[in-house]
Amino acid sequence: MQKTHKTKRYTKTSLMKPIKIVIAFIAFFSVMTSYGQKVLNMKDFNIEGIKDVTPIVVKALEKCKEEGISTLIFPKGTYHFYPTFAPEFFCEIVNNDNGLKRTAFPLIDFHDFVVDGNGSDFIFHGKMIPFIIEKSSNIKITNLSIDWEVPFTLEGLVVANDSEKNTFDIEVKTPYVVEFERLYLSLEREDSPYERKFGKRFAMWEHDNLEIAESILWDPKTMAPMYHTNQYDTHERGVKAEELKKGLIRLKAEMKKLPPIGSIFVSKGDYLQNRTSPAVRIVTSKNLTFKDVNVHHAGSMGLIAERSENITLDGFNVVLKKGSGRMITSTADATHFCNVKGNITIKNCTFENMLDDGTNIHGTYVRVNKIIDEYTLAVETYHPHQNGFLFGEEGDLVQILDQKNLQITSEPMILKKVKRINEKISYLTFDKPITGKVEIYDGIENISWQPTAVIENNVIRNNRARSMILKTRKKVVVRNNHLSSQMASFRITGDLGLWNESSPSNDLLIENNVIENCVYGGNGAQAIFLIDPQYVDKKNFEGKYSKNITIRNNIIKTFDSSILVAMSVDGLTFENNQIIQTDTFKPIFPDAENVQIINCNNVLIKGNTYRKIDGKQTTITIDQKSTNVKVVKGDAFSKKSSKK
Structure with a gap:
């Protein structure tokens, strides 16, 4: 509770004047000036010891x-x-996941501002997005x-298993016991706080229902996904x-x-219901810097940015909090950028123990x-997580691509x-006729919103999925990073079948990285x-997708066989890489081609x-x-190259 302070009252006019001066002096310094910039210190809001500072912070931002x-x-x-x-x-x-989101830092239409x-x-606590940055x-x-x-x-420690009954027991420590009963719908007991309606079992707390799903095993010895x-x-x-x-739960x-x-x-809960609370949400903003920020946990991504420009992450870490005893940081990607332009800089960061990629x-x-007619198409988002997606605005450059x-x-x-017609359908009208150039289910790509990127001096480790997914037509440099992920270290792809993520990589340099014991998930x-x-149809396709990809001077330590799979690239250089076979794990796919x-x-x-x-x-x-x-x-592969 907030402390109250008793102040003596003086009635003499001669004493009131100095007090008014002191109050004015304090008020002046509560908004200090530094190099001409005004600074508001939350200390003057007496926030120490307050149980919930949310309304106070919101008022201070106003x-x-x-x-x-x-x-x-x-x-x-x-x-x-x-x-x-x-x-x-x-x-x-x-x-x-779309929906109503509550936030403590609504940085909407803010400019030239520092927190x-x-x-x-x-x-x-609960379903919140700590920072929403919009139109700023x-x-x-x-x-x-x-x-x-x-x-x-x-997260539960497996303490027993029974292959005959196909059951296993997990030991869950507080606060997980309470959260298990509150968040997960499968607990079977008479005094459980649930009620049965419409033939299903529901939790009584509003907005906090999640079924057990999308599960994975973690290894407490390696602090990474299980081999x-x-x-x-x-x-x-x-x-x-x-x-x-x-x-103790069976x-x-x-x-x-x-x-x-x-x-x-x-x-992490049921698919399409477990990405509710990223730590930072950015949209329609530009020139943003995150310096020395640690995200210890998030109910989705550490940071998600879309339709924004020029973003710098310097020491933006998605890391376990020491002594927490937890295995997981973000339940999705550490960082994620969609339809961003300008430059993305990711440097001096550590991303660990995510349930998805380091960056995408x-x-x-x-x-x-x-x-619709010779100038207009009705287009749709495909994956449910793209509903409401701001694909483009008047003046953007776009292209049509073949669905196959x-x-x-x-x-x-x-x-x-x-x-916009609704969250899935929009009408796009172009400056040129489209007759004969397009068919139903073809794709439309926005080529105006494509970023350059520099990703250097980072550590990405102990996460499910990839270290990086890189898809932009502009120049990307990835150098001096240490990477160890459960799936491919780098994935360069595009699709019109699920996530509908674009674009090709047209100028990518991957150099001087240490890549150690990836691809251990068995996927x-x-x-x-x-x-x-x-x-x-992977057997009948034509044309090239990406171009100008250089992978050089990397140290690649791997226990398994597959090093490089390159499909539909025009201009690929793979040079001066040191590949070192390790015995960290037994190879899962020992007969896969190296290249x-x-x-x-x-x-x-x-x-x-x-x-x-x-x-x-070696095989190629x-x-x-x-x-x-x-x-x-x-070259290590020069004697064993063959055509199939």
Whole structure:
């Protein structure tokens, strides 16, 4: 509770005057001036010891906006934020769950503004988005950490399993026991706080229902996903649960293999319901900097940016909090950028223990639903997480691409008009006729919103999925990073079949990175470098998708076989990479080709070394569609190249 202070009252006029001067003096310094910039210090709001600082922070932000204050600074401390008095906005967030979102930092239409946490810990409760940044410019967030008191994942230590009954027991510590009963719908007991309606079991708390689903095993020894975890995964809903005693839960689920004792069972909830609360949401903003920010947990991505320009992450870390005992940071990507332009800089960051990628930079295709006339198309978003997606606005340049081969079929066209019909359908009117250039289910790509990127001096480790997914037509440089992810370290792809993520990589340099023991999840023979546009028919396609990709001077330590799969690239260089076979794990796909070149042109492979410990020969295949492929004599793969 807020402390009250008793003040003596003086009635003499001679004493009131000095007091008024002192009050004015204090008021003047509560909004300090530094180099001509006004600074508001939250210390003057007496926020220390307040249970919920959300309404106070919101009020302070309103004051900053009204009075042109440029910096909001916090005294170092730990502050708790609850959704009860948080302002609410309907948010359509790409690759996330849409809906009403409550926030403690509604930075909407803010300009030239800094939030300085001064090393503080911001602890959130329930379904909130800590920072919503919209229609803003020149924003800096610095010197703070973001965490949740109770996480959005269930984590339980496996203490027993029974192969005959197909059950396993997990030990769940507080606060997970309470959260398990409150958030997960499968607990079977008479006194459980549930009621039965409409033939289903519902939780009584509003907005906090999540079924056990999308589960994975974690290894507490490596603090990473379990080796070959694909054999244990269960993505099904309705996992049956029985509470044996407080904190001990028996689960029954269809799995390829029961979890081993000592592993950690992790569940993030049902698909299309478990991406509610990214730590930072950015939209229609520009010139943003995040410096020395730690995200210890988030109920989706650490940071999601769309339709924005020029974003710098310097020491933006998605990391476990020391001593927390948790396995998971963000339940989706650490960072995610969709239809961003200008430059993305990611440097000096650590991303660890996410349930998805380190970073994903891409656009999003919309699909043709109907041809209205010779200038107008009705287009639709495809994946539910793209509903409401802001694909384009008047003046943007777009192109049409073929649904089967992902090949561009039109010259660049200007959007003359965009009319939204609903969250899935919009009408696009172009400056050029489209007759004969488009068919139903073809894609439309926005080529105006494509970023350059520099990604350097980062650590990405211990996460499910990839280190990086890179899809932009402009120049990207990835250098001096240390990477270790459960799937491919790099994936360069595009599709019109699920996520509809664009675009090709047309100028990508990957150099001087250390890549160590990736692809250990067992999700197919994924290559460390996986370049694979997702064609409808993988046997009958034509044309090239990406171009000008250089992978050089990297140290690649790997226990498994597949190093590089390159499909439909025009201009690929793979040179001077040191490949070192390790014995960290037993190979999952030992017979996979080391290198596969498929439908590529102008390929140069030279100067690579491969230090083998299993005595096997290196392998490379080059298919008949590939042309002008050169493997220089002396390269690790020069003696074993073949065509199929």
